[in-house]
Every structure is written in structure tokens, then in C-alpha cells.
Amino acid sequence: xxxxxxxxxxxxxxxxxxxxxxxxxxxxxxxxxxxxxxxxxxxxxxxxxxxxxxxxxxxxxxxxxxxxxxxxxxxxxxxxxxxxxxxxxxxxxxxxxxxxxxxxxxxxxxxxxxxxxxxxxxxxxxxxxxxxxxxxxxxxxxxxxxxxxxxxxxxxxxxxxxxxxxxxxxxxxxxxxxxxxxxxxxxxxxxxxxxxxxxxxxxxxxxxxxxxxxxxxxxxxxxxxxxxxxxxxxxxxxxxxxxxxxxxxxxxxx
Numbered sequence: 001x002x003x004x005x006x007x008x009x010x011x012x013x014x015x016x017x018x019x020x021x022x023x024x025x026x027x028x029x030x031x032x033x034x035x036x037x038x039x040x041x042x043x044x045x046x047x048x049x050x051x052x053x054x055x056x057x058x059x060x061x062x063x064x065x066x067x068x069x070x071x072x073x074x075x076x077x078x079x080x081x082x083x084x085x086x087x088x089x090x091x092x093x094x095x096x097x098x099x100x101x102x103x104x105x106x107x108x109x110x111x112x113x114x115x116x117x118x119x120x121x122x123x124x125x126x127x128x129x130x131x132x133x134x135x136x137x138x139x140x141x142x143x144x145x146x147x148x149x150x151x152x153x154x155x156x157x158x159x160x161x162x163x164x165x166x167x168x169x170x171x172x173x174x175x176x177x178x179x180x181x182x183x184x185x186x187x188x189x190x191x192x193x194x195x196x197x198x199x200x201x202x203x204x205x206x207x208x209x210x211x212x213x214x215x216x217x218x219x220x221x222x223x224x225x226x227x228x229x230x231x232x233x234x235x236x237x238x239x240x241x242x243x244x245x246x247x248x249x250x251x252x253x254x
Contacts, residue, residue: 017175069093072086114153163194
């Protein structure tokens with residue numbers, strides 16, 4: 001395991017799934033303005049699992065929102081592959097998020113009236129794309145929902161609902177999956193199962209995963225942990241352990 005101070009990353013490899021270059025995000029104006037991100041540059045390689053951590057108010061949620069095209073940076077650029085998403089219009093940005101980005105949220109965000117299978121394929125229907133039945137079956141089996149695909153969310157446990165959300169994120173074969181506290185509403189054992197699924201998506205499917213979390217045990221499933229403080233990237237931990245992450249978190253700002 002090693003810990004190192006992160007370097008600016010806008011010169012990183014063109015094989016990055018996501019690249020932020022000198023991104024700042026300011027909310028409000030004048031005396032009431034708040035800088036949530038400050039000149040952040042980072043490249044996230046294809047097929048990698050990155051955890052983003054930091055204390056409350058560090059900017060980790062803003063980082064995810066800007067990287068995923070859910071919010072626009074005040075200055076700087078964000079690229080998804082070779083597309084600068086920070087410069088797209090709303091329609092093009094919505095289409096890109098639907099077709100090239102997967103999301104997994106703490107609150108699952110499933111449609112109650114749809115079955116698990118219908119929730120999984122919803123992004124394809126919204127994009128007017130035909131469902132690849134073979135891929136649907138593989139994704140459903142990979143997340144362990146083979147016997148529950150016809151059940152509605154109310155008939156599923158929290159862990160099963162999050163498995164549906166992961167399958168939904170995978171179904172369109174996105175370039176990157178953004179997970180926002182994906183285990184926050186789950187018990188420890190179920191949360192570990194969900195993290196194992198995300199890890200397998202990276203190792204078995206070549207998926208790129210970016211996860212915001214407050215939990216060092218969750219972060220230890222990632223290849224790299226990026227630590228934020230006061231809107232800036234202050235450190236990057238490769239091959240993290242939960243103990244090392246927890247120790248570094250206690251010293252942020254020292």
C-alpha cells in the first residue's frame with residue numbers, strides 16, 4: 001500500500017473514462033458565495049474503481065455531480081471519454097447521461113409500479129433502444145436477481161432493491177457508473193455484498209466505477225481512494241485498506 005499527494009491530472013492518459021480539468025464550483029455570489037470545489041484536476045482510468053471521500057462539506061457530492069454531468073462547473077472542463085460534457089446543452093446532456101452514464105443512489109430510486117426487470121430496462125426504453133435479452137439475463141444473474149425479476153420494489157429487501165439499481169446502471173453498458181453512498185441505507189453484511197458486486201463489475205466486465213462514500217470499509221473495495229478537503233483534492237491512496245483510509249481521514253486538514 002502507498003499513499004501519495006495527488007498531482008494535477010489534465011495531462012493523464014486519453015484512456016480516461018472521466019477527466020476533470022481545473023474544475024471549480026461556486027454557489028451563490030458576492031459575500032454569500034461558497035466555493036464547493038477549487039481547481040480540481042483528476043483523470044479516472046477506464047476499468048478502474050475509485051472511491052471519493054472527505055469530511056462533511058469537503059465537496060465530494062459536488063465532485064460527483066460535476067463529474068456525472070448533473071451540475072455544471074463554474075470554471076474548468078469535464079470530459080466523458082472524448083466529449084466535453086461541461087459545454088453541452090441540456091438536451092444533449094440529458095441524452096448523454098441516459099445513454100453513457102449509470103447511476104446508483106443510496107435511496108435506490110426505483111419506480112414502485114414496475115417490476116425489477118422493468119426497472120432494469122427502463123434506461124433502454126427511455127432511450128428507445130432495444131433490450132438485448134442475452135445481456136439482460138447475464139446482468140440479472142450477475143447481481144443475483146434471477147428468481148426475483150418479476151417482483152416489484154415493495155416485494156424486495158433493501159439489498160435486493162440495490163441489486164436492481166446496479167443492474168439498471170449496467171444494462172446500457174455505460175462508460176462509467178457513479179455510485180453515491182450505495183451502501184448507506186443497508187446493513188453491514190448486505191452492504192458488503194453490494195460492494196462485492198461493484199468490484200465484480202470492474203474486474204469481470206471492465207466497468208469504470210466512481211463511488212462517493214463516508215465508510216473506510218467501503219472505500220477499501222476500490223483501487224484508489226481520493227481524499228477531498230475544503231473543495232480540493234489533497235491525497236490519493238492506491239491499494240487502500242480500511243485501516244489506512246480511516247487513519248488518513250482523521251488527519252485531513254493537519
